[in-house]
Amino acid sequence: MAVNGRNWGGGGTLWRDFTAIDLATGAYVVIATGALLYSFFRGGGVPAWPWLLAAHALISALVLLAPQARKAGPVGRFLGDWYPMVLLPALYGEIGILTLSAGFQNDLMIQRLETWVFGSQISYRWIRESPNVVLSWGLHACYLAYYPILYASPLALWMSGRRDASRHTIFAVMATFYLCYIVFIFFPVAGPRYAFDSAHNAATEVWPARFAAWLLDRGDSWGAAFPSSHVAASVVATGMALRYWRPAGLALLPFTAGLILAVVYGQFHYAADALAGLMVAAVMIGLMQTAEASEPRRVTIGGYGVESSRSV
Numbered sequence: 008m009a010v011n012g013r014n015w016g017g018g019g020t021l022w023r024d025f026t027a028i029d030l031a032t033g034a035y036v037v038i039a040t041g042a043l044l045y046s047f048f049r050g051g052g053v054p055a056w057p058w059l060l061a062a063h064a065l066i067s068a069l070v071l072l073a074p075q076a077r078k079a080g081p082v083g084r085f086l087g088d089w090y091p092m093v094l095l096p097a098l099y100g101e102i103g104i105l106t107l108s109a110g111f112q113n114d115l116m117i118q119r120l121e122t123w124v125f126g127s128q129i130s131y132r133w134i135r136e137s138p139n140v141v142l143s144w145g146l147h148a149c150y151l152a153y154y155p156i157l158y159a160s161p162l163a164l165w166m167s168g169r170r171d172a173s174r175h176t177i178f179a180v181m182a183t184f185y186l187c188y189i190v191f192i193f194f195p196v197a198g199p200r201y202a203f204d205s206a207h208n209a210a211t212e213v214w215p216a217r218f219a220a221w222l223l224d225r226g227d228s229w230g231a232a233f234p235s236s237h238v239a240a241s242v243v244a245t246g247m248a249l250r251y252w253r254p255a256g257l258a259l260l261p262f263t264a265g266l267i268l269a270v271v272y273g274q275f276h277y278a279a280d281a282l283a284g285l286m287v288a289a290v291m292i293g294l295m296q297t298a299e300a301s302e303p304r305r306v307t308i309g310g311y312g313v314e315s316s317r318s319v
Contacts (some may be wrong), residue, residue: 024074028178032091035098035185036063042105042192054104062101066094070102085165088174091181099228099236102188106195106230112192114202122278129278130199130271139211146272147215149265151222154235156259156266162245163255172251175295176244183243183291187236187284195230199274202314206274219273235276237285239291241266244254246292 040063046053053059069090077087106112121128133145157180164173200223212214247264249256267285270276276284 010042010096012182024077025070026073026174026178027175028088028091028181029070029073031178031182031185036066036070037064039085039101039192045282048058048103059101059104062097065131066135067094068092080123086122088177092161092177095157095184096183096226098188099183099231100226101228103228104233105192106228112197112230113233114197117277117279118197121277124282125152125278128199128203129276129290130276131203133272134274135207135208138206140207140209140213143210143216143272144213146222146265146269147213147219149262150219150237150269150273151215152262153241153266156262157244160247160248160255160259163248164251167252167255169251171235173246175299176247176251179243179247179291179295180240183240183287186287186291187234187239188231190234191228191231194233196277196280197229198232198276198280201229209300216273223275232276234287236268236284236285237265237270237276238281242285242288243291246288247295249272250296260293 014310026246039059043053043056043059043063046056073087073090075087076083078084096113118128161173161176161180164170164176205220213222241263242251245259247256248259267281270281271278
């Protein structure tokens with residue numbers, strides 16, 4: 008498997024030009040297509056399912072074309088490495104269609120977990136018991152920084168010439184999303200935004216809070232609460248930036264920390280969702296570190312290239 012063009016774990020000629028992000032994207036499309044077909048054949052039906060199948064076919068075509076694109080100059084290389092990040096909003100939008108068609112949700116189970124771990128429903132109580140305007144403004148602003156965090160991390164690495172680090176980061180972020188999305192498809196949780204009545208106080212009237220609510224009313228995906236992909240992917244993006252270019256990671260760190268709190272304070276996620284997202288992020292960052300540490304690299308000894316295990 009390869010993240011930056013080199014294979015991790017070997018592979019035959021057929022897979023030599025495919026990177027880990029290609030394989031992960033292809034695997035996710037297969038799983039999502041299977042879920043779509045299962046929902047269709049069981050009789051529940053999925054709205055606009057032919058369009059979703061067509062979209063899956065187009066994504067599969069992009070996966071197959073990506074190796075050739077990466078050989079077609081700087082623009083092709085950029086598109087071949089970045090296409091999953093470009094598709095991210097559309098992939099998220101599809102989740103809501105698939106989870107709504109599932110016809111069930113698991114919020115009661117997560118609410119019980121919330122009470123067992125934290126003692127109460129924090130996502131319901133916090134903004135009602137602490138309607139602080141300054142706190143709400145800051146946390147909701149961090150919540151709105153979600154997409155800038157995701158894209159700023161690999162883009163900063165790319166623009167600074169750290170291309171391999173950028174590719175590693177893209178893979179880590181997208182693999183995190185794919186893991187979360189697979190859980191959403193088969194274990195949908197609507198979240199406190201749908202399970203509870205909305206809060207109405209000074210904290211919900213600040214501009215960032217109202218804008219976040221406006222965005223979610225027009226682009227949220229029902230059933231995509233547990234684990235919090237907002238938390239998981241943002242922490243992974245920031246963690247990878249800290250690993251490869253510390254100034255970029257430190258710049259993103261306050262916004263990411265605020266986002267972790269904001270998803271609970273703003274009643275977007277259960278605290279259990281955020282905790283699960285942190286656990287997913289920790290696993291992904293650990294896997295990336297392990298994979299990179301065992302990736303072979305070539306070193307020169309006396310004019311001859313030999314394979315060596317890279318420790319990073």
